[in-house]
Amino acid sequence: MKHIVLLIVFTFTSLGFAQKIELQEGDLIFQNLNCGPLCDAINEVTYGYEDNNFNHIGMVINYEGKLQVIEATHPTVCITPVDEFLNKTTNPSHVGRINKKYKKLIQPAKEFAIKQVGIPYDENYLLDNDKYYCSELLYDAFMAANKGKTFFYLYAMTYKSKYTKEFFPVWVEYFEKLEQPIPEGLPGLNPAGMSFSKNLTMLGPIN
Numbered sequence: 695m696k697h698i699v700l701l702i703v704f705t706f707t708s709l710g711f712a713q714k715i716e717l718q719e720g721d722l723i724f725q726n727l728n729c730g731p732l733c734d735a736i737n738e739v740t741y742g743y744e745d746n747n748f749n750h751i752g753m754v755i756n757y758e759g760k761l762q763v764i765e766a767t768h769p770t771v772c773i774t775p776v777d778e779f780l781n782k783t784t785n786p787s788h789v790g791r792i793n794k795k796y797k798k799l800i801q802p803a804k805e806f807a808i809k810q811v812g813i814p815y816d817e818n819y820l821l822d823n824d825k826y827y828c829s830e831l832l833y834d835a836f837m838a839a840n841k842g843k844t845f846f847y848l849y850a851m852t853y854k855s856k857y858t859k860e861f862f863p864v865w866v867e868y869f870e871k872l873e874q875p876i877p878e879g880l881p882g883l884n885p886a887g888m889s890f891s892k893n894l895t896m897l898g899p900i901n
Contacts, residue, residue: 715789715900717776719756720800722790722832722894723763724748724885727783735864738855742886743896746788751828751885752779753835755804764807766826768815771807786899793893802839807831818874819851819882829883846891851882 717723726747727733736749752765754776763779765772780787792800816825826834829846836845853865853876861876869876889896 715897717754717761717789717900718791719754719761719804720792720797721754722792722888723752723754723779723900724788724790724889725750725752725783726785728785731864732868735853735862735868736884736886738857738862739853739865740884740886741856743788743889746886746889747785748788748885748889750782751832751888753804753807753832755807757808764804764811764831766810766813766815766828766831768817770815771810771813771826771831773808773811780901787901788889789897789900790889790891790894791897793895796845796893799836799839799845803832803835806838807835810835818872819877820880821848821882829885829888832888833883845893846883846888848881848883849887850879851877851884853878 724742724746726737727750733749737747740747740749742748750765750767752763752774754761755764755773757764757773761776763774763776765774765779810826810831814825816823816827816830818825819827821830833846833848837843839845853861855862861878865876888894
């Protein structure tokens, strides 16, 4: 009988009937948006957990009596209903949960992030320029919560294709329009890289 029960559990899991993920405050939602050439360019130069493409991220917060998502997106940092956030893409959204030992950082990180609502989106992908891109917002939020100590790590950013090792043409055109040098090698972070953080447990897709 024990073997039969285990077989049933395995079968249901294999067919996609695994237990549904219930979102909690502090959960990070990783997404692969279909936003055209720019999203394709991000996917071209980044690696995500289990080879997933992740080009956007937001944090679940309890706000105005319900779970919502705070995100840095165009045009500004904003708070978005969970359903609306998940409906940004038809690709599965993946949940990363802050490890239990760091749960105390969630509330101050949330408070920091809320104070940034209305700050412009950082289309330049540069740190410390009074603007935020999606992963940069969470980097600053958790560092502030961690009393100035790094929580998510920075690394040298690249805009070169992970396949050809040459600058991806979309990025060349993008930064030319901004009249800005490609910030190759400057410190930064992205959702795909964050999905490997040892301070998170990736729970899998939520939709």
